[in-house]
Amino acid sequence: MLATYAQAFALIMDPYVLTVILFSALFGLFVGCIPGLTATMATALLVPITFFMPPVPAIAAIVTCTAMAIFAGDIPGALLRIPGTPASAAYTDEAYAMTRKGQAEVALGAGLVFSAIGGLFGTAVMIVGAPALADIALRFSDYEYFWIVVLGLAGAVFIGNASILKATISLLLGLLIACVGLDNPAGFPRFTFGSAELTGGISLIPMMVGMFAVSEILRFMVHLDPPLRLATDRIGNIFRGMGALLVKYKWGLLRGSALGTVIGIQPGSGADMAAWMSYATAKKFSKEPEKFGTGHVEGIVESGAANNSSLAGAWIPALVFGIPGDSITAIAIGVLYIKGLNPGPSLFVNNPQNIYAIFLVFILANLIMIPLGWLAIKVAKRVLTVSRNIVMPTILLFCIVGSFAINNTVFGVLLILVFGLLAFVLEENGFPVAPAILGVVLGQMMEENFIKSMIKSDGDVTAFVTRPIAMWLAIATFVILFWPVGTWLWRRFGVRFRY
């Protein structure tokens, strides 16, 4: 194993890879800083460029950029009271209240230092957990894989969505989109309507650029918010007093990091939910809950660590099963497939150096976050005053080129238009977009395992539950699926039974 780590280390220390890491870090910090641009959007914009890179730098770019963007989202939160990414929304008011009290440097310093620690915690869990899980997953057959995919999709729909019905519909739309084209077990052209472009299926990259970047630009075009105003331009030494905070809030830090990692592993819920939940837990377990909301750093320590640790957690199911833990890893899985590194337990056996290289990139990204983040805070005033009226049109042009670059046809541009509009309308009507992306990413794998299992069992559906692991996975899925129905019945009728 040490030899493999040495190999992986050599892969990372390549000057080309290091340059990619540096530039994607700066890109991530910039995108995270600008309100309205999310970490997912940063990833979607990076993908057309990573398309032209070897696997390790491609993945390194995504990992670094997202870690930076999630931290950088704290900066406008503290200075403008607008979260740079949704992952910082949970504690934006708290950070802003601290700035108003003249403690901007404490809020930003805590965001930076504890983001890095949380990220390293999640990475440690990933390094230990992912290979162990892969060992178990090697014993899985088509039946188990079918259930793993269903379980992942069920989790994505049922956890953290306001309307389960709408999340389900969004997921089903994604699964239907995945059906388009020739790429199915029968090799039969489906829903192509005679179009040569559609025969190849709907390319994931233009679709994601449309759903995560173009829709965001459209939302900016119609936003009615007042212009941004900086709360302060005096930021002191952000590292002063961090050691004391670390000692004082060590348990909160640990709790936030652990909770964040678990939420990251859970399919469909990512950094933003990790932050909201840890902020709530921090308040619940705090010795001084009355101070929360008045500019108290405790919640920032815990949830700032949680949103970064969830990033690494999300990669565990992504690498081991090919099931994305959040929308960022959904995109990353698409990249892994394009690079021929199909995620799954065999990746750990056949290409362990690539996996270990990803682990090392996570460590590196969280370490360089400290100096680069410090730099970002120093220049924040300038970045935040860059007009979004200039940034957004430029990003739109970038989306056009990026979607064109995948197949070198304007069909890609048509796709970003269609999916940008679709995502815009869906979100305006309360349909979450992330389940649709998960559906597209997992649709093909789900169908393949479904058809193979059906053929193996000669159409006998009971084969799906007779193998022991398959049975337990099926039970877990049904528990998630029928949990809301069960609690509803209990609330409705359970009370009556007691009389």
Add this chain to the structure above:
Amino acid sequence: MKFNDAILGAVFLALSIAVLVHIQGFPNIPGQKIGPGAFPGLIALILGGCSLALIWRGWRERASQPMVAVGAWLASPRHIRNFLVAIGALVFYILAADVLGFLICGAIILISLFLTLRVRPALAVPLALVLPVLIHVIFYKVLRVPLPWGVLPVLW
């Protein structure tokens, strides 16, 4: 633009019926009981069920949830214009890219979006001229994406 759930439910129901009708023409895999229509059929059936539930919910709440609620931005001509210019920029690129080429299309798209968003012309014009060249160099030279030259001669 917010629609009543019943309207969106009807749209999704129509989609699922269309899929179910369409897959009737799919053949089975030779020698198997199952074919390429099985999976989309299963998905369409579940989608149909969910659509009915959505219609039912929208209908039940029709008193509090109007059939079409116009968002605040639709009352502001400036924001409608912003939205339409962004959509128009993409449509324009799809139609004109091969004829005019990337550099000209990119400059036109940027200048129209900048001016729509009220960027000062003294800043908007130089940016609209420089940024497409920058993006072109990155993608055309470094990443070797064959962006169309259109009416311009091949410059680099």
